[in-house]
Amino acid sequence: MATTNSSGLYYPLTKMNFLVSVDEVNGVAAFNEVTGIDASVDVIEFRQGNSSSLAPVKIQGLVKHGNITLKMGYTKDQDFKTWIQNCVSEHRGETPRRNVTIELIDISDGAPQAIQETVTGTLTWILKDAWVCKYNGPDLNASTSEVAIETVEIAYEELTIPN
Numbered sequence: 001m002a003t004t005n006s007s008g009l010y011y012p013l014t015k016m017n018f019l020v021s022v023d024e025v026n027g028v029a030a031f032n033e034v035t036g037i038d039a040s041v042d043v044i045e046f047r048q049g050n051s052s053s054l055a056p057v058k059i060q061g062l063v064k065h066g067n068i069t070l071k072m073g074y075t076k077d078q079d080f081k082t083w084i085q086n087c088v089s090e091h092r093g094e095t096p097r098r099n100v101t102i103e104l105i106d107i108s109d110g111a112p113q114a115i116q117e118t119v120t121g122t123l124t125w126i127l128k129d130a131w132v133c134k135y136n137g138p139d140l141n142a143s144t145s146e147v148a149i150e151t152v153e154i155a156y157e158e159l160t161i162p163n
Contacts, residue, residue, distance in 0.1 A: 017106070020070065022083060022130075023099040029080040032149075033071040034102055037125050039159045040064050065159055067133060068100075070152045084152060087132035100127040100154060124163055127156035 020031050042061030047053075086096045104123040133155040138148035 017104070019101075019103045019105060021101045021103075022080070023101075025083045025098060026079050029072050031070050031072045034068060036066050036068040037102065037127075037159070038066045065156055067153050067155050068102075068127065070154065072150055072152070073147045084132050084135055088135050095131050097129040097131045100130040100156065101125070102127070122163075124161070126160040126162065127154065128158040128160060130154045130156035 018031075018034065020029070020034060041063050044059050044061040045056040046059055047056040083096060083098065102125045106122045131154065132152055134151075134153035136151040138150055140148070
């Protein structure tokens with residue numbers, strides 16, 4: 001499905017086609033932006049007292065993940081909204097942690113039916129034990145005709161990039 005130029009070289013993937021799915025949440029929400037996928041490792045500098053070198057040794061510390069932000073047009077789908085509500089409610093029980101999968105997809109043939117039936121993720125990020133930590137409702141203004149955009153911030157514990 002990847003597009004090639006006249007020299008047979010593959011074009012890089014564009015970042016405008018992606019899918020976001022949440023385990024055990026059957027609802028559909030269409031996102032127009034996903035930002036903040038990152039991981040970093042703390043660097044710990046250590047030098048033994050009897051070392052002949054004056055330079056410290058650098059060792060790996062804790063792995064840290066930032067939160068991701070999903071922006072979506074307002075949706076009436078209740079399954080995804082219920083998951084958000086269960087995470088940010090004041091009267092919640094155990095935080096409903098789920099795995100979130102973000103897939104960058106290649107739809108170079110442009111067929112909408114292919115998106116629904118045959119497209120699979122070209123590059124995938126899996127956020128393990130994710131939960132909604134912040135929700136922003138849409139800004140409301142009666143004098144404009146813009147799409148109502150909701151923002152959901154998701155915290156997660158582990159990032160897996162399987163491919």
